Amino acid sequence: xTALLELRQLSGGYSPIQVFQNVDLVxxxxxTIGFFGPNGHGKTTLMKTISGVLEPWSGDVIFEGRRMNRExxxxxxxxxxxxxxxxxxxxxxxxxxxxxxxxxxxxxxLLFPELxxxxxxxxxxxxxxxxxxxxxxxxxxxxxxxxxxAERRAHKIRFLSGGERQMVSIAxxxxxxxxxxxxxxxxxxxxxxxxxxxxxxxxAIRDMGVPLxxxxxDVAFLSALIDRLYLFDHGxxxxxxxxxxxxxxxxxxxxxxxxxxx
Amino acid sequence: MMGLDTFLAVAxxxxxLGALYALMAAGLAAVWTTLGIFNFAHGAFIALxxxxxxxxxxxxAAGLGLALxxxxxxxxxxxxxxxxxxxxxxxxxxxxxxxxxxxxTTLAGTAIIESALNLIWGPRSKQLARLxxxxxxxxxxxxxxxxxxxxxxxxxxxxxxxxxxxxxxxGRAMRAVSQNRExxxxxxxxxxxxxxxxxxxSAAMAGLAGIFVGGLRFMAPTMGADPLMKALIVVILGGIAxxxxxxxxxxxxxxxxxxxxxxxxxxxxxxxxxAIMIAVLIVKPSGLFGHHQRTL
Numbered sequence: 375x376t377a378l379l380e381l382r383q384l385s386g387g388y389s390p391i392q393v394f395q396n397v398d399l400v401x402x403x404x405x406t407i408g409f410f411g412p413n414g415h416g417k418t419t420l421m422k423t424i425s426g427v428l429e430p431w432s433g434d435v436i437f438e439g440r441r442m443n444r445e446x447x448x449x450x451x452x453x454x455x456x457x458x459x460x461x462x463x464x465x466x467x468x469x470x471x472x473x474x475x476x477x478x479x480x481x482x483x484l485l486f487p488e489l490x491x492x493x494x495x496x497x498x499x500x501x502x503x504x505x506x507x508x509x510x511x512x513x514x515x516x517x518x519x520x521x522x523x524a525e526r527r528a529h530k531i532r533f534l535s536g537g538e539r540q541m542v543s544i545a546x547x548x549x550x551x552x553x554x555x556x557x558x559x560x561x562x563x564x565x566x567x568x569x570x571x572x573x574x575x576x577x578a579i580r581d582m583g584v585p586l587x588x589x590x591x592d593v594a595f596l597s598a599l600i601d602r603l604y605l606f607d608h609g610x611x612x613x614x615x616x617x618x619x620x621x622x623x624x625x626x627x628x629x630x631x632x633x634x635x636x
Numbered sequence: 637m638m639g640l641d642t643f644l645a646v647a648x649x650x651x652x653l654g655a656l657y658a659l660m661a662a663g664l665a666a667v668w669t670t671l672g673i674f675n676f677a678h679g680a681f682i683a684l685x686x687x688x689x690x691x692x693x694x695x696x697a698a699g700l701g702l703a704l705x706x707x708x709x710x711x712x713x714x715x716x717x718x719x720x721x722x723x724x725x726x727x728x729x730x731x732x733x734x735x736x737x738x739x740x741t742t743l744a745g746t747a748i749i750e751s752a753l754n755l756i757w758g759p760r761s762k763q764l765a766r767l768x769x770x771x772x773x774x775x776x777x778x779x780x781x782x783x784x785x786x787x788x789x790x791x792x793x794x795x796x797x798x799x800x801x802x803x804x805x806x807g808r809a810m811r812a813v814s815q816n817r818e819x820x821x822x823x824x825x826x827x828x829x830x831x832x833x834x835x836x837x838s839a840a841m842a843g844l845a846g847i848f849v850g851g852l853r854f855m856a857p858t859m860g861a862d863p864l865m866k867a868l869i870v871v872i873l874g875g876i877a878x879x880x881x882x883x884x885x886x887x888x889x890x891x892x893x894x895x896x897x898x899x900x901x902x903x904x905x906x907x908x909x910x911a912i913m914i915a916v917l918i919v920k921p922s923g924l925f926g927h928h929q930r931t932l
Binding site: 426427464472477478484485487489496498546550 | 730805808809811812815816818819820821822823824825826827878
């Protein structure tokens, strides 16, 4: 059985700074995994590279048996000064990744400030066109998951709170019929009440059978949600823990940073 | 001062100009907001539209009627806009200095189009017939039917554009891309195609405007320079908070131009317009109806 997502020796960053190196990862069909690690160690950069917003430096991203990146161009330095797309083509196209069904809900997504909630949700299915998937999501299901969006349907994104924006992002992601959904710190900076509401919705999404990759800082939330937790540290995967072995927040921190001072 | 009949005549002339500027500025703003670049070839598109319309419609050329001329000009200009984007803008899209690069490439495009017009049709001035003959007598003033047709066509075109941007899925996607390119890519929208579409629509509207300009003034390969400057004033004056803001500004500029022509003379009108623009920018830097957010 082919893996859902496979990363082979993936490296990347913001040229000339390399952020992560030689990441190997396999997500099996139907699996939900989590990422945990200190800020600024490359989790978001890794996700952006998987979804093609950033170009991978080396290594491969394989989604459902299909390689999403092109081969690194041979002798590409020679073409450095040619800027024509035909000469230096993008190594990865985020549109193709999204159309293959790998949907990335970006961190702190500002989305489209001047569009209303309904307008955003109406364009989301454009990427889903023609994709066959077990998880067919319609507007009705999305509104059931996020009742707030039904109330706010005519509001512009600009006037929504951070949590509501996150809900619109996730809802739009669901409407594109994902085969794997990446949620990058969905609960970042939310009020406790909204956070609880969002965590419930994310759990509901997992229960509908959508495989997830979730980055979060809340270990309790993650350990209830995921099958495996990856500790990400200094641009590489430091450890992989099955759900049963996920310790509490303090233990996890000492695993990452050595013994705590207290 | 002026009598009521003169006032009405000047005002109606201003409204016609305003409608024409609205058509040109809306196209210019569509590219500016979506791609974030300023298309200096918009004036050349206007000239190209006028010449293609002339080639189809004029008795000295194909002589197939103005209606067909309009249709062909709009279609050809749409394709020309798409091609222009593909050849002169898209290759530089991923460069960090796309804004400066596109200034040069669109200016180069202007030079190429104007030279081509010169080569094909020659420098001799031509004129297009206007859409609609005769005048309507409204008691105090008489308004040419062609002016009413112009206003009607502009209103219909801009309403159509508004409908497309607000109601259709592709139009909404185009607005989305203009507001946040990365989020649009992550959603799987085809960004280069939407950019090409914006360029094509903009050029098609410029072609339509060119036909009207060719009916009001003599046509020459460089005829687009003055309309481009006016459209630029309109877009900067109105801001680009929404796609309607250049339209209001266009009507204002048309009226100001018409009254300035009457009171201070043709020669000083550009100075008056620029003075107003500068004064507005000092008080409201993002334009009369501006927000800082650029969008459609």
